[in-house]
Amino acid sequence: MNAAALRVLIIGALTGKTDAAGRVYSPRDWPTSEDMYPAILVQTPFDLKNSLGRNVPQFTTVTTVRITGRLQELDEVDQDNGAEKAEVALENLREQIERAVINSYELTRQTQQFLQVRSTIDVNAGGEGHTAQLLMELDIEYYQGPEDFYPIDTTPLEGIDVTIKQSDGTPEVYATFDLPQ
Structure with missing residues (x-):
């Protein structure tokens, strides 16, 4: 498991399980347009490894997965309710994302815990409609061990020569063990 594999699991957990349907992107350029909404963008910007001891590559790793949800709502005729609709839609999207990720069997099977979940909502009326983000x-904790890193370069063992020390007057005995490759 690593940050890239975790990102792929998150994308799989979200695709088709929110109002964004299949519009879950990663990686992609972050600018989005109204014809894409609602959309979800996924990235893994932070990765923290805490060693579990000396001389062996074993870590408790916490990867921060950043999920950005974007949508747009317009005011209805004779009503100034676009901001309210955007906020409600974003709250629904937040709930859908949390459920899809936290209830993902593959994700919970391969990680240790959801250490922390933080979210913020922002609604902006700077465009034609109310754009909401x-x-x-999510800080997700998992184990990384030697199997997650490249093997250590070593010199292959080709054979062993053994000499047995005998007491004085006894002939020396030699043993040679050739190891198949």
């Missing part, structure tokens, strides 16, 4: 960060 959810920023959610």
